[in-house]
Amino acid sequence: NAGVTQTPKFQVLKTGQSMTLQCAQDMNHNSMYWYRQDPGMGLRLIYYSASEGTTDKGEVPNGYNVSRLNKREFSLRLESAAPSQTSVYFCASSEMWLEYEQYFGPGTRLTVT
Amino acid sequence: ELKVEQNPLFLSMQEGKNYTIYCNYSTTSDRLYWYRQDPGKSLESLFVLLSNGAVKQEGRLMASLDTKARLSTLHITAAVHDLSATYFCAVDLYGGSQGNLIFGKGTKLSVKP
Numbered sequence: 583n584a585g586v587t588q589t590p591k592f593q594v595l596k597t598g599q600s601m602t603l604q605c606a607q608d609m610n611h612n613s614m615y616w617y618r619q620d621p622g623m624g625l626r627l628i629y630y631s632a633s634e635g636t637t638d639k640g641e642v643p644n645g646y647n648v649s650r651l652n653k654r655e656f657s658l659r660l661e662s663a664a665p666s667q668t669s670v671y672f673c674a675s676s677e678m679w680l681e682y683e684q685y686f687g688p689g690t691r692l693t694v695t
Numbered sequence: 696e697l698k699v700e701q702n703p704l705f706l707s708m709q710e711g712k713n714y715t716i717y718c719n720y721s722t723t724s725d726r727l728y729w730y731r732q733d734p735g736k737s738l739e740s741l742f743v744l745l746s747n748g749a750v751k752q753e754g755r756l757m758a759s760l761d762t763k764a765r766l767s768t769l770h771i772t773a774a775v776h777d778l779s780a781t782y783f784c785a786v787d788l789y790g791g792s793q794g795n796l797i798f799g800k801g802t803k804l805s806v807k808p
Contacts, residue, residue, distance in 0.1 A: 613794050624699075624783060624798035625738075632794075640795065672737065681745060682787065682794030683728065686738045 605673030718784035
């Protein structure tokens, strides 16, 4: 069991470039989440997907889009990267019968110059 | 708007001492989570507290939840260096229907010999 995997681990973008962060889980969870973590700010929810085929905005969705490709995969896209999007991005998954205890991926460290 | 406040944000302890981290939240919720994060790593689930009066213990850590006071505590007993990490509490925004978590800013714990 790999749990939650994320690619890439590190990425440097120039302002205005686009990229997609990939996330996959092999625990058969219905719910998946994208967070960003900035120093001193804790984690903030960007988007979530309660089940395959549904996505909803979290606290800080501006500048991002998501796709729930299937039950396993949930991707996060930056259409036009900005320096304010420099952050560490975490994907997580959970399940109702696990009381929504979230399992986190290893993170992607993104720098936008 | 749900706010989750942890204090202290920084805690330097001596090995062998006891201390408590506090997590206050601003709206009704009977579901609270504690996570641990080591430097440069992902988040690891410690406790899931599901009802008023819930208490859970793992090793030198004990967490409790008082939903009436909107307060959770993480008590550290006889601290050891291995407990040095950042600890986050998180509250379920919708009371458990979708697992949308609002995180506190974290308490950075440093245990010194």
